[in-house]
Amino acid sequence: MDLTYWQLTENTILIQWPLVVDRKTLEEIIKVKRLWSDQKLYRLRDIYKAYTELSLVFEGAAPSVDTVREMTVDYMTEEVRIEDLEFSNHEIPVRYNLVGEDMMHICKSKNLLPEQVVALHTSVLYDVHFVGFLPGFLYLGNLPESLHVDRKSTPSRRIKKGSVAIGGSQTGIYPMDSPGGWWIIGRTNKVLFDPEEEPPMLIREGDYVTFVDVSQEERL
Amino acid sequence: MMEVLKPGFFTTFQDQGRIGWLSYGVPLGGAMDFRSARLANAILGNKVDATCVEITDSEFWCRMTKDHSVAVTGALCKVAIDGENVPMNRPVLCGEDSVLSISKPHQGVRVYLGVQGGFDVEKLLGSSSYHDFVLPQSRIKKSEMLAIHTTSQHVEVRTGVKVDTSFLSTMEIEVVVGPEFAKLGFALADFQKEFLLGDNNRMGYFVKTNLKHNYKGMLSSITTPGTVQLTSSGKLIVLMRDAQATGGYPRVLQLTENAINVLSQKRKGDIVRFKFVDVTYSLKKAK
Numbered sequence: 001m002d003l004t005y006w007q008l009t010e011n012t013i014l015i016q017w018p019l020v021v022d023r024k025t026l027e028e029i030i031k032v033k034r035l036w037s038d039q040k041l042y043r044l045r046d047i048y049k050a051y052t053e054l055s056l057v058f059e060g061a062a063p064s065v066d067t068v069r070e071m072t073v074d075y076m077t078e079e080v081r082i083e084d085l086e087f088s089n090h091e092i093p094v095r096y097n098l099v100g101e102d103m104m105h106i107c108k109s110k111n112l113l114p115e116q117v118v119a120l121h122t123s124v125l126y127d128v129h130f131v132g133f134l135p136g137f138l139y140l141g142n143l144p145e146s147l148h149v150d151r152k153s154t155p156s157r158r159i160k161k162g163s164v165a166i167g168g169s170q171t172g173i174y175p176m177d178s179p180g181g182w183w184i185i186g187r188t189n190k191v192l193f194d195p196e197e198e199p200p201m202l203i204r205e206g207d208y209v210t211f212v213d214v215s216q217e218e219r220l
Numbered sequence: 221m222m223e224v225l226k227p228g229f230f231t232t233f234q235d236q237g238r239i240g241w242l243s244y245g246v247p248l249g250g251a252m253d254f255r256s257a258r259l260a261n262a263i264l265g266n267k268v269d270a271t272c273v274e275i276t277d278s279e280f281w282c283r284m285t286k287d288h289s290v291a292v293t294g295a296l297c298k299v300a301i302d303g304e305n306v307p308m309n310r311p312v313l314c315g316e317d318s319v320l321s322i323s324k325p326h327q328g329v330r331v332y333l334g335v336q337g338g339f340d341v342e343k344l345l346g347s348s349s350y351h352d353f354v355l356p357q358s359r360i361k362k363s364e365m366l367a368i369h370t371t372s373q374h375v376e377v378r379t380g381v382k383v384d385t386s387f388l389s390t391m392e393i394e395v396v397v398g399p400e401f402a403k404l405g406f407a408l409a410d411f412q413k414e415f416l417l418g419d420n421n422r423m424g425y426f427v428k429t430n431l432k433h434n435y436k437g438m439l440s441s442i443t444t445p446g447t448v449q450l451t452s453s454g455k456l457i458v459l460m461r462d463a464q465a466t467g468g469y470p471r472v473l474q475l476t477e478n479a480i481n482v483l484s485q486k487r488k489g490d491i492v493r494f495k496f497v498d499v500t501y502s503l504k505k506a507k
Contacts (some may be wrong), residue, residue: 008399009444009446009476019439045239046240049243050466051438051439053441055242055444057242063338131245132245132440132464132465133466135245135247137245138245139440159377182389195354196344200244200345215349
């Protein structure tokens with residue numbers, strides 16, 4: 001596996017994997033992340049990932065890129081105990097909006113019925129790759145290809161908290177009111193992020209998410 | 221305490237920001253011109269993470285309910301106690317019932333008001349920095365009473381701090397090349413010229429350029445304060461302290477920590493020029 005290393009700032013070094021979004025890369029980055037978090041040689045201010053990158057933010061000046069490379073190469077070959085890499089599955093109850101404007105747009109452009117959109121959206125186990133964009137905003141992998149749809153050309157000024165949406169090859173949940181360019185297909189009342197709680201969110205990278213259709217159930 | 225008489229249009233509490241929460245998607249935040257906020261705390265003998273007030277391009281007046289030592293740093297402005305001018309970048313004692321007035325800055329944009337002991341503001345996720353996504357309140361309002369930590373012992377204030385304000389007038393923004401620079405096909409010279417700053421806020425500065433590109437295949441990637449993204453239509457997005465943790469545009473440049481402070485004192489319509497430095501340059505300079 002050819003990793004590359006990039007010194008981004010005075011105190012930040014990026015470890016970069018090949019640009020492939022899959023479960024294998026995800027678990028590999030999580031493993032390296034844990035080993036970097038556990039090491040005691042250098043103090044980290046923060047450590048966070050994107051699809052194919054891990055960012056090491058050092059307290060003070062970063063060690064040399066060569067040092068980071070050597071340590072990471074060691075970590076890559078290290079066996080991590082299975083129980084340390086156990087991931088949970090989180091169910092997200094969704095009330096799908098079968099008659100909404102955005103749902104109609106997806107149906108029209110993908111030649112699907114609203115019920116088919118729901119069936120497809122609830123059919124897979126999504127990988128949580130990372131959290132970014134907004135506090136608690138999950139970057140999920142595995143959206144069925146038949147639901148991939150270009151983002152809105154003009155983003156909506158305000159998408160409501162709890163909106164479940166599709167944009168490009170991605171699906172996600174807006175954890176708070178925000179502008180956004182994705183198409184809304186439903187709503188959840190599951191709280192994803194609460195800064196008053198410790199920890200502020202329970203869903204972590206590497207976990208699985210499934211969407212469960214509760215449109216028929218009584219309004220909560 | 222301090223009673224806010226004139227709050228200004230966008231005044232917030234800021235400290236070092238929320239350290240350690242980027243993997244939850246929580247922006248770092250913290251004082252835009254962190255160097256000036258740190259200076260205010262250093263002058264007053266406060267800890268580096270004491271909370272200051274960040275005033276954005278406007279007037280700020282407040283009344284003291286008891287004696288407080290304060291320091292005003294950052295953008296150049298007129299500071300007065302009961303109408304009597306006092307210097308910036310020095311500890312000044314405001315007596316009980318006195319009114320501290322800070323004018324709209326005549327050079328720079330962001331002014332910092334520090335107080336001995338630091339402002340006593342509730343912390344969430346380790347920081348009292350205001351941020352819409354984290355805290356219900358997003359700015360300091362008129363008539364608000366600002367609580368202040370009491371200092372138990374006598375703290376030595378530093379009167380002899382030498383302050384270099386040349387960072388307020390420079391148009392040079394120190395940068396290094398970003399991870400996607402080489403993939404976009406531009407030369408360093410394409411950035412070593414003058415750029416007109418557009419709209420800006422605590423999340424970023426926007427700059428229109430003619431540097432269009434058709435680089436595709438960018439995945440959402442790591443960003444940090446100072447990361448400069450370039451959209452395909454040629455818009456530069458210079459991420460600032462409230463930057464999101466990840467972004468989907470190519471990262472063409474990266475500002476040094478010092479350059480973030482310099483840029484945070486610029487306004488829409490100002491002209492800047494990027495200056496390429498070695499990535500370890502600002503560290504060497506600091507030693």
